[in-house]
Amino acid sequence: MRFALLPPDRAADEVERELLAQWDEEKLFETSLAARAGAPRWVFFEGPPTANGKPGIHHVFARTIKDLFCRHRAMKGFRVDRKAGWDTHGLPVEIEVEKSLGISGKQDIERVGVGEFNRLCRESVFRYREDWEKLSGRIGFWLDYERAYVTYSNSYVESVWWALSMLHAKEFLYQGYKILPYCPRCGTALSSHEVAQGYEDVEDPSVYLQLPLKEAGKTGERRILVWTTTPWTLVSNAALAVSPKLTYAELRKKSGAEWTVILAEARVPAVMGADWADRWDVVDRMPGTALAGARYQRPLDWVTFESGAREIVVTADFVSAEDGTGVVHLAPAFGADDYAAGQQYDLAFVQPVNARGEFPADLPLVGGMFVKAADPVIIEELKRRGMLWKDGRFTHSYPHCWRCKTPLLYYARSSWFVRTTAFKDQMLARNATVNWNPSEVGAGRFGSWLENNIDWAISRDRYWGTPLPVWVCDADSAHRDVIGSFAHLAVKTGHALGADFDPHKPHIDTYTWACTACDGTMRRVSEVIDTWFDSGSMPFAQWHFPFEHREEFARQYPADFIAEGVDQTRGWFYSLLAIATGLGDALHPEGVRRKVSADRHAATYDDYHAGSHHSGEPRTGEPRTGESRTGEPRTGESRTGESRTGEPRSGEHESGGHRAPAAAEPYRAVVVNDLVLDANGQKMSKTRGNTVDPWRVIERHGADAVRLFLVASSQVWVPRRFDEQVIRETAGRFLVTLKNIYSGIFAQYANFGWSPSAADPAVADRPLLDRWVLSRLAAAEATVDAELQRFDATAASRALMDFVTEDVANWYVRLSRGRFYDVDAADNRAAFATLHEVLTVVSRLLAPFAPFVSDWIHRSLTGTSVHLADFTRGATERDVPLEAAMAEVRVLANLGRAAREEAGIKVRQPLARLVCVAVDAQQTLLDELVPLLASELNVKVVEFLGSADSLVSLEAKANFRALGKKWGKETPQAAQAVNTLSSTTLRAFERGEPVHLTVGGHSHALDADDLVVVRKASGALVVSQDGMRFAAIDPTLTDALKREGLARELVSRVQRFRKESGLQVSDRIALWVVGPAVLHAAVEAHRAWICDETLTLTLQVRETAGPDIPSGTTADLDGVPVSLALEKVS
RNA sequence: GGGCCAUUAGCUCAGGUGGUUAGAGCGCACGCCUGAUAAGCGUGAGGUCCGAGGUUCAAGUCCUCGAUGGCCCA
DSSP: OOOOOOOTTSOHHHHHHHHHHHHHHHTHHHHHHHHTTTSOBOOBOOOOOBOSSOOOHHHHHHHHHHHHHHHHHHHTTOBOOOEEEEBOOSHHHHHHHHHHHTOOSHHHHHHHOHHHHHHHHHHHHHHHHHHHHHHHHHTTOOOEEEEEEETTSHHHHHHHHHHHHHHHHTTOEEEEEEEEEEETTTTEEOOHHHHHHTEEEEEEEEEEEEEEEEOTTOTTSEEEEEEESOGGGGGGOOEEEEOSSSEEEEEEETTTOSOEEEEEGGGHHHHHOTTHHHHEEEEEEEEHHHHTTOEEOOSOOOSOOOSSBOSEEEEOTTOOSSSTTSEEEEOTTSOHHHHHHHHHHTBOOOOOOOTTSBOOTTSTTTTTOBHHHHHHHHHHHHHHTTOEEEEEEEEEEEEBOTTTOOBOEEEEEEEEEEOGGGGHHHHHHHHHTSEEESHHIIIIIIHHHHHTOOOEEOEESOSSSOBOOEEEESSOTTOEEEOOSHHHHHHHHTSOOOTTOOOSTTGGGGOOEEOSSSSOEEEEOSOEEOHHHHHHTHHHHTTTTTTSOHHHHHHTOSBSBEEEEGGGTTTHHHHHHHHHHHHGGGGOHHHHHHHHHHTTTOSSHHHHHTTTTTTOOOOOSSOGGGHHHHTOOOOGGGTTOHHHHSSOOOTHHHHTTSSSOTTSOSBSEEEEEOOEEOTTSOBOOTTTTOOOOHHHHHHHHOHHHHHHHHHHSSOTTSOEEOOHHHHIIIIIHHHHHHHIIIIIIIIHHHTTTOOOOTTSOOGGGSOHHHHHHHHHHHHHHHHHHHHHHTTOHHHHHHHHHHIIIIIIIIIIIHHHGGGGSOSOSHHHHHHHHHHHHHHHHHHHHHTTTOHHHHHHHHHHHHSSOGGGSOSSOSOOOOOHHHHHHHHHHHHHHHHHHHHHHHHTOOTTSOEEEEEEEOOSSOHHHHHHHHHHHHHHHTEEEEEEOSSSTTTEEEEEEEOHHHHHHHHGGGHHHHHHHHHTOOHHHHHHHHHTOOOEEEETTEEEEOOGGGEEEEEEEOSSSEEEEETTEEEEEOOOOOHHHHHHHHHHHHHHHHHHHHHHTTOOTTOOEEEEEEOOHHHHHHHHHTHHHHHHHHTEEEEEEESSOOTTSOOOEEEEETTEEEEEEEEEOO
16 A cells, blocks of 8 residues: 655645545535435525626635534534525626616616616626636535525525515515615615715705794693704604603793794703803693603694694604704604604604606695705795794714715605514514524614514515516505415416426416406506525525425424624514514425315315415414414424434434424524624725725635635634734645644655554553544544534634644654654554554544644545545543653753743753652653653653752742632732742641731631742753743753764754765765864763664774765864765665 | 623643632743654743632632623624
8 A cells, every 4th residue: 555645845735626626526515415315414505696697705715614513413422414505586687787788867767678688697697607616616615506595586486486476475475665875866665784885074054943832722822842954854744753851941032022032952052052051941841751642733734634643742852952052853754763753653654756856746835846046935935934943053973865965854764664673572582492593683773673573664666586476466555465476366367378488587477367346457556575585595496495395494493503794683584584584384294294185186286375365364284273383492412412413313313304393493593794894904906996805815825725725814704814924824724734743754755665553562561652642633533523523613723733833743743753663563553553643633633623634634545435435433532641741741841941941951962860749740740751751851860759859949829819819908018928838838838737817907827729839940950940830950961971962963064965975864974084183082981872873884994085085074072073985885 | 772792821722519839732942852754752931810809718710890802783
């Protein structure tokens, strides 16, 4: 058996590409799935990326996290199917197509034609999908791209329709109004991103009104002051709002007017002037709540109210004392706060403005005018009516249309909603059982946001999206059909849909039918739905549930794991939860199965499902009895999930056909990742030009290093800086070390004739160092596994990297190097077998993080792919006392080196003895490890002392934790007393003699807990200490030691010379050494050893050079001049 | 304006339940090794723990206020 070599300087990119080709050829992903076909499932949901742009480095990040945990659980023995998915609808796609066509805005799209436009949208999605698949593949993200779900596909759309129809059946779907920023010129509502682009500072009117309060028979004696910057909305004024938290003042002019004015006390100076007290008397003060319910006279009476409360003062939390008068005018059609208050108090709703932003022609004075242009007219009219207090101008930041710069109007638009507020408590309960990583996102950001949940506006007045399956009668809009399947649509229209049926606009809008309740015609509403509803439907829509694959859905719901960026908090994380909770039992596999079996002969799902729609009566798809259960959080095992996710579940879940009641949360664990920033901590953006091209980075460092860096550099849920320099220094460096150990130490020498065999000693028979590293390996294995189990990839990767660099490279390999130069000795076979085991297990542990190099090494070591291996071995035993003893030895070695450094004696110079004091380790083990310590520190003898008394004097250090309990406020004095205890007293105390402390009249016996005894060096040896551990070297250099040191210097120099002369490591030589007598003595004393080390067959030492010696080199060996010459002999 | 997160050595980050010498890696300085060699190892110097108050015998850690940066939402 030969082990392939992997030179560390071989380009990672090249190696990885070769592996990708090999995986492809072997169908390794499919093979790995097949190997777990019968295993318990661990379900992953792929949050579908929007395929409307090239993937960036932050996508590599998110996808690494997804892949990593899926790989880990798969290696742990679960079946982890990974179905890819693509989010294909929505405004981003439309904008991309608008750009490519060089058009902008709805009118342009209509001109191009909705059919053509949507065709281009569909094509555009395909283009980017390829980019995504390529990059995902390159970074080793294993996903089933062949069977990806695509949100625009007919089957997906049909499942979404089903969900909407079920929500409708549960009376969760309704039509209402939503206040949207709207451009009257473009005739379109703007998304929040568009609004954010268009803020500009503008000057607007600043108008104060005095509105008379209507009180029993004396209207106008008290007036309330109101401020607005949009006079045109006063036409629709329905109510006034005051703050329940503010105090309001009622003022009367000192000059003795008959009327008073009311405004927030805190606003008086700002509104009335700093010197207001000179002119006004405060006649009354009252809380805002006292004003609630008061009636007032509205400023303008041009429109008539149809229904709802009007001309009334209400309280609202959004009213502040920041500006204005603390009294806010409410026009529910023209502001989000206003609308919300309107809903809360059932206020009258009037919207006398058309789509072009104009008042109707029949209004007095302002009829037909653009609203903004009507402002001066309205101010003039208010003045005429005596309702104007004062007017002025006001500069503020106001949103404008980013296309045409027209100021936006906040506008009530008809919109469709899902009544999420109806099941908010259930969402909260479900959320509470989710294992969020980090937990604060679930409890804080997401949880507190859910608390303030408002109904989900799901309709969009756009083109490329899942059409809202609502048909409304053109004669009476109360007559509605919500279509839940294509079959249902066929039934409605009376004929089959045809093979080329496309549920998208504009085709779908050609389907109409006669209203069953009147003479009207049922026509589809124009809207499409929010793409978040699409993606939030993926748990069932990816399976075309409930029309197909019901069993599959049951097995793959809910998800054990999802992972996305923190920006998905209000996106996918929410839409998954909201839809699953709203659907409730409709997602219950048992419920569906019962239904199906009861109607086994039904030709289509819709056949049995129909009827609920024909009647027009809402009905629940499933029995209501289970409802109360749905909101209950799971108890017991839910939070840590250990019992569920720790080990593969037994088959019982499978045999049941489903895994859990669908009433559970749609995902059990979430890993949230934060942004990838540039090297300077700046957010990456195209406009800043600091984006990172993932392809170029991968080419330079390899996907392994990039993945490892992204995960290991800091917790994934804090923003991380992306710095290529740092990749090289951390992940890159680690991988180089690993390859060095594999190729430079293991494979290179194993190829002289070692391969695993029965000749290898059993573990128990191997040297302590081997047993130690195997024990550490078991520890690392357990740690990495446990950290991944709890979704901490950062801690896992760091533990693994630390093990490899510290324990394997820096200790085991370094101390064992000599054992790898010869494959025959039993001791050496043990070393090879041990390192083989270590490297094999390390590659498995590394596989989720760095799937390429780990596979490469694992294949070379074992002949099989790491991705078909088990993550952990069975029971492995640790030798904890041995680990403790070795830890002790390593500390002592460091101390010894520090002592050498202090004494100024290099390691190559042998010393007579090292004197140590160790703690926490068995002396027998330490004795066995002495040869390692002696060789590491190059000393002849290592002695252990039971105490350091002979090396040190004792001092006490107070232990505040213990003293604090006893002494309270006198702790510092007591500590001081402890710290001044004499060395003699402390020795007595350590022997068990009682010691009392007296401080401030109190006296307590000293307990062992109360102090730590510290040893300070004293004496002739050079002592180094760390806590209770000591290492002391004897710096005395005898002539014999000096000779040995010189011999070592010589060997070192000869070795270098051999190399400089171009010799092979196995070449035998003849050697001439010319130097003074002292060198002569050293060589003669260690002749055999020198010859052995340098493979010298004949060694001649002289004091002077001669003509018979070949030319060579000269050197200085610690002040001893030497000339060397050598010749290759064989 | 609200919510959440972060702020610890030049850089990147660790620092359960408060306990007195605040750690690691990288970088840097000095040195070692020269059969992992465009590798490997050691020793060392680096810190008012963002600031101000407070609680406590004791605060990087708990509380309050503030600053800066980031994200999300208005």
